[in-house]
Amino acid sequence: MKPSRRLSVTAIFLGFGLAFLYLPLAVVIVYSFNASKLVTVWAGFSGRWYAELLADRQILDAAANSLIVAVVSASLAAILGTAAGYAFARFGQFPGRATLAGAVAAPLVLPDVIAGLSLLLLFVALGQAFSWMPERGLFTVIIAHAGLTTAYVAVIVQARLAGMARDIEEAAADLGAKPFTVFRTITLPMIRPAVAAGWLMAFVLSLDDLVIASFVSGPQATTLPMVVFSSIRLGVSPKINALAALLILLSLVLLATSAWIGRGALKRASLRP
Amino acid sequence: MIARGTSAGSGRRLVLAALWLWTAIVFFLPFALVLKISFAEAQLSVPPYSALFERVDGVVVGLKATLANYGLLATDALYFKAYVGSLGIALIATTITLILGYPMAYAIARAPSPRREVLLILVMLPFWTSFLVRIYAWIGLLRPSGVINTALQAMGLIDAPLVLLNTQGAVYLGIVYAYLPFMVLPLYARLEKLDPALLEAAADLGAKPWRTFLSVTLPLSHPGILAGCLLVFIPAVGEFVIPELLGGPDTLMIGKVLWNEFFSNRDWPMSAAATVVLLATLIAPVMLFQSLRMRAEARP
Amino acid sequence: MSPVIRIEAVSKRYGAVAAVDDISLDIRENEFLALLGASGCGKTTLLRLMAGFEQPDRGRVLIGGEDMTLSAPYARPVNMMFQSYALFPHMTVAGNVAFGLKQDNISGDVLKARVNEALLAVELDRLGDRRPDQLSGGQRQRVALARCLAKRPRVLLLDEPMAALDKHLRERTQLELMALRKRLGITFVLVTHDQGEAMAMADRVAIMESGRILQIGAPRDLYERPASQRVARFFGDMNIWPVTAGATPGTLFVADLGLEARVASGSFLNGGPLTGAVALRPERIAISRTTESETGQGVQGTVAEVVFLGTASTYFVKVPAGGTVRVVVQNSDATSVFAQGDSVHLSWSATALTAIEP
Numbered sequence: 041m042k043p044s045r046r047l048s049v050t051a052i053f054l055g056f057g058l059a060f061l062y063l064p065l066a067v068v069i070v071y072s073f074n075a076s077k078l079v080t081v082w083a084g085f086s087g088r089w090y091a092e093l094l095a096d097r098q099i100l101d102a103a104a105n106s107l108i109v110a111v112v113s114a115s116l117a118a119i120l121g122t123a124a125g126y127a128f129a130r131f132g133q134f135p136g137r138a139t140l141a142g143a144v145a146a147p148l149v150l151p152d153v154i155a156g157l158s159l160l161l162l163f164v165a166l167g168q169a170f171s172w173m174p175e176r177g178l179f180t181v182i183i184a185h186a187g188l189t190t191a192y193v194a195v196i197v198q199a200r201l202a203g204m205a206r207d208i209e210e211a212a213a214d215l216g217a218k219p220f221t222v223f224r225t226i227t228l229p230m231i232r233p234a235v236a237a238g239w240l241m242a243f244v245l246s247l248d249d250l251v252i253a254s255f256v257s258g259p260q261a262t263t264l265p266m267v268v269f270s271s272i273r274l275g276v277s278p279k280i281n282a283l284a285a286l287l288i289l290l291s292l293v294l295l296a297t298s299a300w301i302g303r304g305a306l307k308r309a310s311l312r313p
Numbered sequence: 314m315i316a317r318g319t320s321a322g323s324g325r326r327l328v329l330a331a332l333w334l335w336t337a338i339v340f341f342l343p344f345a346l347v348l349k350i351s352f353a354e355a356q357l358s359v360p361p362y363s364a365l366f367e368r369v370d371g372v373v374v375g376l377k378a379t380l381a382n383y384g385l386l387a388t389d390a391l392y393f394k395a396y397v398g399s400l401g402i403a404l405i406a407t408t409i410t411l412i413l414g415y416p417m418a419y420a421i422a423r424a425p426s427p428r429r430e431v432l433l434i435l436v437m438l439p440f441w442t443s444f445l446v447r448i449y450a451w452i453g454l455l456r457p458s459g460v461i462n463t464a465l466q467a468m469g470l471i472d473a474p475l476v477l478l479n480t481q482g483a484v485y486l487g488i489v490y491a492y493l494p495f496m497v498l499p500l501y502a503r504l505e506k507l508d509p510a511l512l513e514a515a516a517d518l519g520a521k522p523w524r525t526f527l528s529v530t531l532p533l534s535h536p537g538i539l540a541g542c543l544l545v546f547i548p549a550v551g552e553f554v555i556p557e558l559l560g561g562p563d564t565l566m567i568g569k570v571l572w573n574e575f576f577s578n579r580d581w582p583m584s585a586a587a588t589v590v591l592l593a594t595l596i597a598p599v600m601l602f603q604s605l606r607m608r609a610e611a612r613p
Numbered sequence: 614m615s616p617v618i619r620i621e622a623v624s625k626r627y628g629a630v631a632a633v634d635d636i637s638l639d640i641r642e643n644e645f646l647a648l649l650g651a652s653g654c655g656k657t658t659l660l661r662l663m664a665g666f667e668q669p670d671r672g673r674v675l676i677g678g679e680d681m682t683l684s685a686p687y688a689r690p691v692n693m694m695f696q697s698y699a700l701f702p703h704m705t706v707a708g709n710v711a712f713g714l715k716q717d718n719i720s721g722d723v724l725k726a727r728v729n730e731a732l733l734a735v736e737l738d739r740l741g742d743r744r745p746d747q748l749s750g751g752q753r754q755r756v757a758l759a760r761c762l763a764k765r766p767r768v769l770l771l772d773e774p775m776a777a778l779d780k781h782l783r784e785r786t787q788l789e790l791m792a793l794r795k796r797l798g799i800t801f802v803l804v805t806h807d808q809g810e811a812m813a814m815a816d817r818v819a820i821m822e823s824g825r826i827l828q829i830g831a832p833r834d835l836y837e838r839p840a841s842q843r844v845a846r847f848f849g850d851m852n853i854w855p856v857t858a859g860a861t862p863g864t865l866f867v868a869d870l871g872l873e874a875r876v877a878s879g880s881f882l883n884g885g886p887l888t889g890a891v892a893l894r895p896e897r898i899a900i901s902r903t904t905e906s907e908t909g910q911g912v913q914g915t916v917a918e919v920v921f922l923g924t925a926s927t928y929f930v931k932v933p934a935g936g937t938v939r940v941v942v943q944n945s946d947a948t949s950v951f952a953q954g955d956s957v958h959l960s961w962s963a964t965a966l967t968a969i970e971p
Contacts, residue, residue, distance in 0.1 A: 050423070053416030054432070060413075061439050061493065064450035067460055071453065120335055123328050131325060140329075142603055143336040149544065149602055150595070151551020153568045157575060157588050158343035164360045165346055187339030210666055211699035213686040215713030215764060219324050225712070229703045248443050251553055255575075268445050272558060276453050284446040291442040298441075299434060 065288055072281035089282040099267055099283065106247055106264040109178055113185035114242035120186065121193020121242070122235050126227070128194070129201035130209075145195065147188045156255030159184045163256055176258035184256045185246040192245065193238030200234035201227075236301045244294055344592075351585035352378040362581045382586035391570070392587065396594070398565040402481075402556075403549035406488035410496045410545050411538065413489065418500035418537075419530075422507070433501065440494040448487055448558050455483055455559070479561035487555040492548070496541040503537025504530070536605060543602040547595055567591055615678050617642045617767055617800050618663055618691075623672030624824075625658055632658040633669070634824035640768070645794060645801045647815035649808055649847065655824040656804045660770050663802065664693045677767060687716065692766040696773040698757035700745040706756050707732070707741035713764045731763035734793065751782050758790075768800040775810065787814055808847050812836070820844050841970045845892045852893040852939050856968070865968065867891060869936025870912050876968045890969050895941040897965040900928060900951065901958050911960030914938065916951050926950075930959060 072090070076083030093099060124144045128137070147155060163180045167173045174180075212226045213219070228235075250265035257263065271280055353362040366373045386392045421432045439447060454460045455477040462474040477483060507530065515525040553568035560566070567587065575584040616639035625633040632655045640646050648656040661667045662674055665686035673682045681689055692713070701709050710728045719727065732738040735755035745753055754774065761769055774790075775783045791814055794801050805811050811818045812832040819829040820843075828840045839845035842853050856865040859873040866873050876891060914930040917937065921944075928940045928951060938959055944950075951957055 050416040050420035053413065054420040057413055057417040057493065057497075058432075058435055060490065061436070064447065064454055064490070065439075065442065067453060068446070068450045120332070124332055127325075127328055127332060131329070134329065136333075138607075140332060140336060141607075143340040144332070145603065145606065146340060146599065149547040149599055151548050151553075151568060151591070153551050153553050153571050154588050154592060155343075157571065157584055158347045159339065161346040161350055161581070161585065162338070162343040168360065183339070187335075190335070190339075205697060205699075207695045207697050207699040208701060210664075210686065211693070211695055211760075212701070212712065213666075214664055214693045215760065216687045216716030217712070218685075218687055218716075221716065226701060244441055248445070250445060251572075265443070265445050268443075268449070269554075272445070272449050272452065276449075276456065280449065281453070284443070284449055287443045287446050291438065295434065295438055295441045 068281055069285045069288060072278065072285040074278060074281075077278060089278040090286075093279050093282045093286075096279070098262075099264070099279075102262050102264045102267040105178060105261055109181050109185060109253075109263060110243045110246040113182045113246045114189060114239050116182065116186040117189040117193050117242040118235055118239040121190045121238055122197050122231070124190065124194035125197025125199075125201060125234075126223070129198045130206075145191050147191045148195065152249070152251035153255075155184070155188060156252040159187065159252065160255040176256060177261040178257070180256045180258070181253050181261060181263065184252050185242075185249060188249070188252060189242035189245050192241045193235070196238040196241070197231055197234050200231050204230060233301045237298055240294055240298050240301070244291070347585045347588050347592075350582050351382055351589045352380070353582045353585075354379055354381065355580045355582050360581065361579055382582050383590075385583070386586055386590055391565070392567075395565040395567045395570040396590070399550045399552075399567040400594070402484060402488070402564075402566060403546050403552075406485050406492075406549055407542050407546045409485060410489045410493055411542060414493055414496035414541065415500055415538070417493075418497045418504055421497070421501050422504035436494050436497050436501075444491060445554065447491060448554055451483070451487060451490065451559060452478060455486075478559065479564075481560070481564055483559040483561075484556050484564055484566075487559040488545075488549050488552065491555065492545040495544040499540040499544065500534065500537045503534045503540075507533055536609070540602070540605050543598050543605070547598050547602065550595060551591060615642075616640055616675075617677060618802075619673075619675040619678075620659070620662070621673040621675065623659075623662060623669040623674065625655075625662060625667060625669050631655075631824045633662065635672075636824070636826055637672075638819065638826065638829070640800060640802060643798055643800055645791075645803070645814060645816045647803045647805055647811035647818045648821055649805055649811040649818050650821035651806055654821040656821050657772060658824075659821070660693070660772055660802065660804045663768070664691060664770055665689050690766055691768040691770055692761040692764050693770040693772060694757050694761050694774050696776055698753050698777075700753055700756055700760075702745055704744075705741065706737060706743050706745070706748070709745070709756055710741075710760050710763050713760060717764075727763055731759040734762055734797075735759045750777055751786070754778065754786065758793075762793075762797065762799075766799065768802060771801060771803045773804055773806070775805075775807075783810075790814065812848075820847055838967055839892060839969055842890060842892070845969060850895065850939055852895060852898075853890050853969070854893075854936060855890050865889075865891060867936075869934060870932055870938070871934030872910065872912055874910055874966055875963045876966050892967045892969050893938075893961060893965055895927065895939045896925075896943075897961055898938065898940045899960045900930070900940050900942055901960075902951075902955070903958060909960050909962040909965075911958055912938070913956070913958055916953050916955045916957055919951065919953055928957075930957060932959075 071082075073085050073087065074082055075086035075088065124140075127134075128141055128144075131137075159180075163173075163176055163183075167176070208230070209222050209226055212222045217225065248265065249263075250269050253263045254266055254269075257266070268280060268283065271277060349365055350362050353365055355361060356363050363377065365378055366376060417436070421429055421436065424432055452459070456462075457474040457476070457478070459478070461477060462471070465471045466474065511529055511533070512525055515529045516522070520528065551568045552566060553572050556564045556566040556569045557572070560569070571584050571587045571591070574580050574587060618638075618640040620636055620638040620640075622635055622637050623633055624631065624635050634655070636655075636659065638659075648659060650656045658667060662669055663676075665681070665684055665688070668683060673680055675681065676689060676691060701712065704712065707728050710731050711724055714724055714727055728741070729738060732741055735758055737752065737755055737759060740748065740752065745756065748756065754777070758774075771790075775786055778786060787810065790801075803811070803815060815832060817829060818832050818835055820827045820835065822843060828835060828844045835844060836848050839848070839851075845851045845853060854867045854869045856867050856874075859866045861873060864873045864875055874891065912932045912934075914932040916928055917931040918929040920927040920929075923944070925941050925943050928942065930938045930940055932938060940959060
């Protein structure tokens with residue numbers, strides 16, 4: 041049959057594409073257990089690079105910084121992104137809607153170098169104008185990352201709200217609940233999976249960002265990607281292999297969490313007649 | 314639109330005010346500053362650029378704007394080559410990503426249900442994996458003593474290692490690799506909605522599979538193609554990490570030039586001007602992307 | 614007695630479409646009013662204007678004599694039952710019912726008692742701990758009802774409440790709703806596209822089309838005395854023929870039947886230029902083989918088509934003047950069975966003909 045033959049062509053592409061996506065990662069993981077310091081020569085299984093990694097203060101400090109930035113900026117983005125997603129899905133038409141929507145969503149596509157440079161110029165100008173502004177450091181990275189990731193949360197929350205019939209919220213209003221009560225007791229519990237998924241995505245993006253953080257962070261606030269980047273520039277090292285393997289593992293855990301949240305959301309959504 | 318009472322009106326105003334304030338901080342103000350500083354001159358000071366307004370006792374008495382940065386951008390061959398190079402590399406890489414991504418998305422969309430979800434997660438997973446780690450993985454594969462060269466030499470196919478890393482080809486590879494999920498996901502979303510009955514109807518009316526694809530599937534997946542291409546093209550134009558780590562000295566991309574101008578030369582006004590031009594280049598595709606999103610939003 | 618809801622010259626447009634077009638309507642205390650119309654006629658918009666989900670472009674909405682045109686939904690003493698039921702999926706049945714009461718700051722034993730009372734009224738008192746996704750369609754519908762009733766609203770607005778139920782359950786629910794309303798003494802406003810449902814349940818029916826009320830009245834009045842062809846068509850397939858003034862004063866000439874007819878009622882019989890039509894219900898026509906000397910009117914014709922419907926049959930009878938008459942006959946006795954081509958006589962009483970506007 042002809043369609044099945046065509047399917048097999050696309051299946052070959054799919055297989056090739058997936059191999060293309062995963063083989064490099066597999067190589068990194070395998071070599072992270074290589075005993076040799078020479079990265080490409082296999083000299084037996086060893087966990088020594090993980091031990092060295094966990095003894096590296098610079099990397100551990102940077103990882104701690106990254107975690108702080110990711111948690112705080114993702115939380116900020118979750119709040120602002122939920123507000124934005126709610127406004128675009130539920131406020132109907134309001135003056136300046138298209139402009140606001142464009143400004144919120146712009147970081148979805150804008151190259152990082154643009155966001156990084158422009159935010160740095162802002163922080164410098166603010167530091168000049170207001171003496172009480174804190175020095176550039178984790179704080180500025182948090183604001184910059186939240187500015188980037190709010191867009192992702194907003195898109196996810198807005199899509200969830202758009203797919204959710206309004207009558208449930210209308211029923212709550214009809215039963216006497218004031219708008220904020222409706223949001224708190226009805227809307228928020230129902231979009232919680234979307235907010236959580238948005239938070240996770242914001243967390244991942246923040247943890248992953250090199251370019252924006254490089255522009256806006258101060259001398260004391262080095263994040264993990266900044267450390268990784270400077271050591272990659274010096275060449276491939278087994279310690280970085282180990283770190284990369286751990287980061288791949290982390291991404292697996294995060295994606296599994298996200299899929300698990302998504303499944304819960306799916307179960308609840310199937311309730312609607 | 315649900316009309317609400319007066320307290321609702323104030324709640325809504327509060328939310329909108331917060332959003333306007335936030336976008337002012339992270340979007341409007343920064344870009345206004347970029348524009349402003351692109352007209353200033355670099356100087357040794359803190360911050361390292363000249364003031365645009367001349368003030369005497371806090372009163373603005375004059376404007377000191379210069380177009381020199383833009384003049385340099387227009388005349389210096391390096392910048393011009395970097396812009397053209399960025400656009401060209403992004404365009405070619407986007408095309409390759411589409412050619413690889415479209416059959417993948419098609420195969421996933423046509424896969425039976427439990428397998429389809431697994432495949433989708435497999436495509437999404439790299440997106441959740443550190444970008445740097447993924448680029449780093451390719452360095453390990455491509456470098457002269459890397460996995461590929463070692464393997465080829467072991468098999469006796471080559472005598473001396475091939476130059477794979479720090480080439481234009483490695484940059485294409487890196488972009489395709491890094492942005493493939495961004496191409497597959499919108500394509501999949503579109504193809505998945507495609508009613509199989511349409512294809513059956515076309516086949517029933519006598520169209521051969523290839524003809525059905527050209528006259529039914531391809532036109533109907535057009536918005537997905539556009540969205541996927543924009544999602545790859547726009548960030549690829551401004552890409553810094555990939556040309557920096559995988560590209561060679563001859564790889565000229567504007568993101569890398571901008572970075573060097575800022576971090577190595579500390580010429581802030583120059584990098585600001587380069588940003589303005591990059592933004593201007595990307596405004597049309599970004600607007601196109603936004604209008605695509607709006608349309609998708611209006612017709613869920 | 615003042616109306617519980619008064620709609621005063623209300624209009625609501627969506628772009629170029631007038632969803633509600635200058636409607637005025639009084640809803641009486643304790644009545645059961647049905648808004649009947651096809652989808653897109655504006656009936657749901659009118660209901661949502663009462664609930665406060667929409668605000669009119671023009672006109673006023675008074676509830677209990679108070680102007681509530683701009684009041685928010687939560688401030689109105691009316692409750693709405695949604696077509697989808699709109700149950701809160703993350704709350705139990707009891708939680709759903711308690712939600713509205715908590716908004717009125719009712720708590721503790723009073724809350725429990727009110728929730729229980731409402732669940733008892735719909736016979737769901739034993740399912741209070743279930744979640745909506747553990748209920749059947751009919752049970753969900755009753756939770757939605759209990760949730761509204763717990764608030765003891767002055768008016769209950771029902772938006773196609775039985776659309777999602779199967780035929781058998783729908784009939785049972787109709788009876789239950791009517792009994793419940795009698796017991797509780799609440800005003801009901803029902804939106805429906807099902808004329809049978811409207812006729813069976815409501816005290817008054819307002820027939821809507823294109824954002825306007827075509828006619829409002831008791832079901833029997835609408836059925837017997839439709840004011841226009843459009844209303845007449847809502848209730849089954851009526852015979853409708855255009856008429857002109859007859860030669861004899863007080864009669865109308867029905868060209869399709871070749872007949873001068875006496876018409877019992879109709880506002881336009883007293884001279885003047887005459888444009889109109891007469892309507893005749895198919896089941897009001899007697900059909901027989903022979904010309905009987907009756908007091909009524911009649912025509913001779915030939916059976917053109919027979920449609921067997923089980924308890925009844927529909928005959929399409931061609932008359933010499935060119936028109937076709939639709940006749941519905943109960944299949945209760947075997948003598949009145951006719952075949953295609955049979956020559957028959959049709960007759961009806963003068964009161965059966967109704968003059969209507971075109």
